[in-house]
Amino acid sequence: MMNTVSTAGAPRVKTGIAEFDAMLRGGFMKGDAVMLAGSAGTGKTTIALQYLINGIKTTGEGGLYLTFEQHPDQIYRDAKNFGWDLQKLEAEDKLRIVFTSPDLLMGEGDPESLLEGPIKAVNARRIVVDSLSHLSMFAKNDDIRQETYRVVNFFKRKEMSTLLIWESPQVLGQSFSISDVGLSFLVDAIVSLKFVEIDSSIRRAIVVLKMRGSDHDKSLREYEITKDGVKVHASFKDYQGIMSGSPTKVAAERFAEAFREAAGKKGK
Amino acid sequence: MSEGDKAPQLPENLFNSLLSSSGRADLLLLFHRNPGLIDTVEGIARRMGKKGKAIESDVSELAKNSILQKKKVGNSDVYFLNREKDAEAQRDIANYITNLGGKKKS
Numbered sequence: 001m002m003n004t005v006s007t008a009g010a011p012r013v014k015t016g017i018a019e020f021d022a023m024l025r026g027g028f029m030k031g032d033a034v035m036l037a038g039s040a041g042t043g044k045t046t047i048a049l050q051y052l053i054n055g056i057k058t059t060g061e062g063g064l065y066l067t068f069e070q071h072p073d074q075i076y077r078d079a080k081n082f083g084w085d086l087q088k089l090e091a092e093d094k095l096r097i098v099f100t101s102p103d104l105l106m107g108e109g110d111p112e113s114l115l116e117g118p119i120k121a122v123n124a125r126r127i128v129v130d131s132l133s134h135l136s137m138f139a140k141n142d143d144i145r146q147e148t149y150r151v152v153n154f155f156k157r158k159e160m161s162t163l164l165i166w167e168s169p170q171v172l173g174q175s176f177s178i179s180d181v182g183l184s185f186l187v188d189a190i191v192s193l194k195f196v197e198i199d200s201s202i203r204r205a206i207v208v209l210k211m212r213g214s215d216h217d218k219s220l221r222e223y224e225i226t227k228d229g230v231k232v233h234a235s236f237k238d239y240q241g242i243m244s245g246s247p248t249k250v251a252a253e254r255f256a257e258a259f260r261e262a263a264g265k266k267g268k
Numbered sequence: 269m270s271e272g273d274k275a276p277q278l279p280e281n282l283f284n285s286l287l288s289s290s291g292r293a294d295l296l297l298l299f300h301r302n303p304g305l306i307d308t309v310e311g312i313a314r315r316m317g318k319k320g321k322a323i324e325s326d327v328s329e330l331a332k333n334s335i336l337q338k339k340k341v342g343n344s345d346v347y348f349l350n351r352e353k354d355a356e357a358q359r360d361i362a363n364y365i366t367n368l369g370g371k372k373k374s
Contacts, residue, residue, distance in 0.1 A: 071301070071302055071315070072301070072302040072303075072304055072305075073301040073302055090303070090304075096304055097302075097304045098304045098306060099302050099304050099305040099306070099307070099315075100305070100306045100307050100311070100346075101307050101308065101311040101314075104306075104307070104308070104311075104341050104342065104344065104346065107342075108342040108343050108344075109341060109342045109344070110341050110342045113339065113340065113341045113342075114306060114341045114346070117348075118304065118306075
């Protein structure tokens with residue numbers, strides 16, 4: 001079949017969000033660097049934590065969460081709302097939340113000496129970088145790609161599957177542009193999280209924009225943040241223009257709706 | 269005062285270091301709440317809403333008592349919590365408080 005990459009046998013890294021893993025045809029490719037982009041409130045941290053916890057609980061892969069701005073005590077507190085006890089996982093040497101400054105990784109910094117202790121302590125195989133946006137702010141303009149490339153390659157060399165969070169500034173509309181970011185070539189996969197306005201309410205959409213070496217679901221799927229974490233639902237098949245943030249119903253659905261309304265009136 | 273009337277003692281260095289300065293107590297609290305903090309003096313100070321100079325001596329004191337460890341990352345000195353030593357210090361303080369309670373009862 002054209003445009004379909006055979007992925008049989010390729011080791012996958014499951015996120016633990018069943019419907020999302022199905023969109024990824026079984027999970028991210030092992031060892032890949034994945035960009036998770038979205039504006040504030042879209043659930044990037046929740047997905048990232050679910051990804052780490054799933055690795056710990058299902059395959060025994062140690063996890064590392066690298067945060068530059070958000071204090072770990074806030075992350076512990078927020079995770080508890082989902083029933084995830086991160087401090088217990090740290091005490092069991094399965095997880096480390098590293099709180100540091102981006103300049104210790106970029107420029108004259110050194111990821112090896114900064115992270116070797118935490119990586120060894122939990123035998124980390126999965127890492128979340130929160131966020132790539134902060135990291136790139138600390139590189140000089142000309143060096144952003146080169147410096148980010150160096151850091152991403154450090155994780156690849158350590159055979160770690162990496163989730164890089166990208167904070168999109170725009171809440172609605174075209175909140176993520178690959179060309180604007182300019183770092184898309186560095187990552188193997190890109191997942192975008194978006195708010196969309198439908199019938200005067202805000203809903204959330206997830207889409208896999210790129211997945212190097214693998215087929216993936218091309219549709220925009222609705223998702224919600226529940227008390228147990230993120231749940232992905234069906235695609236917005238009755239709407240078009242989801243990426244714009246203000247979708248409209250497709251013509252066929254508008255026709256069907258008009259027909260249902262007319263039938264309803266006739267029945268009265 | 270007889271030997272038995274003496275209040276329970278914490279190891280002197282530890283007591284002086286941890287409890288004699290509010291700045292050091294703030295630092296300890298920051299590291300206890302965020303045990304994965306690895307940063308320069310300036311970076312640690314930023315998390316506390318302070319300037320590096322304001323915490324420099326307290327960081328050095330905690331490092332001298334091995335509660336914090338220091339290492340080189342690139343050209344910078346970074347500090348992080350010595351989890352083993354910290355757990356030991358917490359045990360000592362807990363014992364001290366327990367014994368203090370026992371003395372008061374008798």
